[in-house]
Amino acid sequence: MLTDPHSSGSGKSTLLVVLAHRTALLDASVKGTVHINGSLANQKTFRRISAYVEQEDALLGSLTVDETLKFAAHISLPKHVSKSERIRRIDSLLTAFGLRDQANDLIGTPIRKGISGGQKRRVSVAAQLITSPKLLFLDEPTSGLDSAASFEVVSYVKDIAKKHNLIVIASIHQPSTSTFAMFDKLLLLSRGSTAYSGPISEVQPYFTSCGFPIPLYMNPAEFIIDFVNTDFARDRNEVDQQLNMIHSCWNNSFLNKVAVDQLADAMVCNPVDNVFKPASEEQTAGVLAISAALVHRSFIKSYRDFI
Numbered sequence: 396m397l398t399d400p401h402s403s404g405s406g407k408s409t410l411l412v413v414l415a416h417r418t419a420l421l422d423a424s425v426k427g428t429v430h431i432n433g434s435l436a437n438q439k440t441f442r443r444i445s446a447y448v449e450q451e452d453a454l455l456g457s458l459t460v461d462e463t464l465k466f467a468a469h470i471s472l473p474k475h476v477s478k479s480e481r482i483r484r485i486d487s488l489l490t491a492f493g494l495r496d497q498a499n500d501l502i503g504t505p506i507r508k509g510i511s512g513g514q515k516r517r518v519s520v521a522a523q524l525i526t527s528p529k530l531l532f533l534d535e536p537t538s539g540l541d542s543a544a545s546f547e548v549v550s551y552v553k554d555i556a557k558k559h560n561l562i563v564i565a566s567i568h569q570p571s572t573s574t575f576a577m578f579d580k581l582l583l584l585s586r587g588s589t590a591y592s593g594p595i596s597e598v599q600p601y602f603t604s605c606g607f608p609i610p611l612y613m614n615p616a617e618f619i620i621d622f623v624n625t626d627f628a629r630d631r632n633e634v635d636q637q638l639n640m641i642h643s644c645w646n647n648s649f650l651n652k653v654a655v656d657q658l659a660d661a662m663v664c665n666p667v668d669n670v671f672k673p674a675s676e677e678q679t680a681g682v683l684a685i686s687a688a689l690v691h692r693s694f695i696k697s698y699r700d701f702i
Contacts, residue, residue, distance in 0.1 A: 408450060408534050410584075411566055415447045415532040433661030445530035446523035450538050452515050455692070456504035457699040460497050460518055462692075464488060467522040469688035474681055488521040491558070492551050501699075513544030517551055524555065531556070533565035542571040549574050568620075575616040585623035590641050593650045605644040 413425055416438050428435060454463060468481045489495050494517060502518065503509015510518070516536055523531065536552065537545035549570075556563045567574070581598060583591040591601060598619065599609050609618045623638065645651050 408566065411447070411532050411534050411564065414564065415445060415530075416441050417447055430661075433658075443526075444528055445532065446526065446528040447532045448519050448523050448534065448536065450534040452519050454502045454515060454518060454522075455696055456502045456507065456509060457696040458692070459499050459501055460494050460510065460514075461485070461489070461499060462695070463502060463518055464522055464525060466688055466692050467525045470685050471526045474684060484525055484527070488524060491555055492517040492521045494518065494521065511544070512540055513547050516540065516544075516548045520548075520552060524561075527559070529560075529562060531561055531563045533563065535566055535568055537567055537570065537574065542574070545571060546574050546577075549577050553577055570616050572614045572616070575614070583619060583623065585638055585641070588642050589645055589651075590623050590638075591619070591645060591650075592654055597650065601648070601650065605641065607641070 413427075414429055416429065431441075458466070464485045465481075468485060472481060489498055494514065497510050497514055501507065501509040502515065509515075520531075520533070520536065531552075533552070536548055540548065549567075552563060552565075555561060565578075567578075576595065578595055580593065581591060581595050582589070591598065593601070598615055602609055602619065602622075607622065609615050623641065
């Protein structure tokens with residue numbers, strides 16, 4: 396799992412949107428390319444093997460947890476996936492995310508109580524995993540949750556990632572120490588430049604080597620986010636000097652050299668467009684199946700909202 400913590404409003408969502416090939420969501424032009432294992436992936440195929448969970452839960456409060464996953468399956472899975480396979484995937488996700496006991500509970504609305512905030516986030520992630528993607532992008536999956544619920548969500552996602560060999564790329568704001576420690580790698584950016592990129596376990600020794608040791612018993616995530624955050628700086632010159640030192644330290648670091656060499660080797664060893672070639676079989680549900688599912692879902696929502 397890769398985490399990308401920044402201060403609020405620093406472009407975390409924009410970065411994920413670009414990486415996930417969802418640039419249509421941006422009212423801007425994007426320059427550059429995204430490579431996988433050193434190769435450009437076909438955009439249509441990339442969308443098929445990846446899933447993107449937005450910061451805000453896009454769930455219908457009038458549906459139950461089980462119905463939410465069933466409609467996600469009807470809309471996302473191609474017709475060659477059998478009914479028994481759909482049921483197996485839904486049951487597997489309910490069990491994996493600890494939602495078995497809440498399967499028949501409503502998601503909930505502002506005027507109708509439903510499942511908790513942490514459970515809603517787990518349902519949002521589970522709905523995207525129904526297609527068994529290889530890449531999962533999470534935009535602040537712990538937003539609005541307390542530390543206990545945040546740890547719960549990240550813990551379930553990590554278990555799923557390890558079990559199914561899933562790559563998870565997430566942005567996360569001000570995580571607790573326990574939540575921060577669950578990630579494998581960290582990308583820390585400031586003003587568009589890299590301040591650190593590497594294993595979570597190397598964060599403390601790295602900043603110590605740069606002359607900025609993390610205080611004992613302090614949350615490392617809190618320290619480094621505050622350290623590179625310039626929004627509330629009182630002495631702009633001091634902050635600029637501090638950031639220049641951090642950027643310079645990274646540019647001259649051994650970790651940076653290793654990362655650059657690995658990227659260079661990957662670009663040479665893998666020919667372009669040779670990874671994740673488009674599959675010939677249908678990979679999404681048909682228009683009629685999607686339309687029928689949407690009409691059915693709307694009918695249930697209208698009926699329950701009315702009563």
